[in-house]
Amino acid sequence: MKVAFLDRDGTINRSFWTHEHEGGPEYWAGSDEPELLPGAAEGMRRLIDCGYRIIIITNQYPIGEGGITQDFYDRFTEKLLAKLRAAGVDVLDVFFCPHRRDEGCACCKPRPGMIQAALKKYPGIDMTESFFAGDSAADEGIARACRLPFFGVGRDGGQRIESLADLVRFIS
Numbered sequence: 001m002k003v004a005f006l007d008r009d010g011t012i013n014r015s016f017w018t019h020e021h022e023g024g025p026e027y028w029a030g031s032d033e034p035e036l037l038p039g040a041a042e043g044m045r046r047l048i049d050c051g052y053r054i055i056i057i058t059n060q061y062p063i064g065e066g067g068i069t070q071d072f073y074d075r076f077t078e079k080l081l082a083k084l085r086a087a088g089v090d091v092l093d094v095f096f097c098p099h100r101r102d103e104g105c106a107c108c109k110p111r112p113g114m115i116q117a118a119l120k121k122y123p124g125i126d127m128t129e130s131f132f133a134g135d136s137a138a139d140e141g142i143a144r145a146c147r148l149p150f151f152g153v154g155r156d157g158g159q160r161i162e163s164l165a166d167l168v169r170f171i172s
């Protein structure tokens with residue numbers, strides 16, 4: 001099984017993370033209604049058409065750091081998945097890290113824990129056919145740690161794309 005590992009905020013949906021001061025706890029300064037980024041649903045549909053399964057890999061340390069609640073995360077994720085389903089996109093699974101950044105967990109990107117967990121749950125994943133796409137240095141880091149090709153959404157490092165719809169130029 002080939003997998004498109006995708007970051008969530010800033011890659012699939014618009015990101016509203018903000019903080020009062022540098023290094024302070026981040027909170028979500030947007031509504032709890034997810035906004036899909038231009039090209040995201042289209043790009044994900046094309047991935048599925050090309051035989052990829054989609055797994056979301058997302059850092060959610062504001063849960064541990066008190067910026068959002070677990071309940072907010074759960075509701076937001078449910079709405080996002082429903083919105084994607086309505087757009088013809090079935091997501092296989094979502095892995096998230098809720099830990100504080102200073103906790104030293106194994107799953108906070110760029111550490112590879114969430115992809116290791118995905119491989120454990122889905123032993124059929126073929127890493128040589130899979131890739132990672134995301135909009136942050138942590139995404140690039142986990143891709144490198146797992147030796148996956150990396151597509152940077154609106155960022156250099158790996159192959160730069162402007163939206164997930166651009167992936168069609170690289171996949172088959």
Ligand SMILES: [Mg+2]
Nearest residue numbers: 007009010135
């Ligand atoms: Mg992101």
Ligand SMILES: [Zn+2]
Nearest residue numbers: 097099105107
């Ligand atoms: Zn973690």
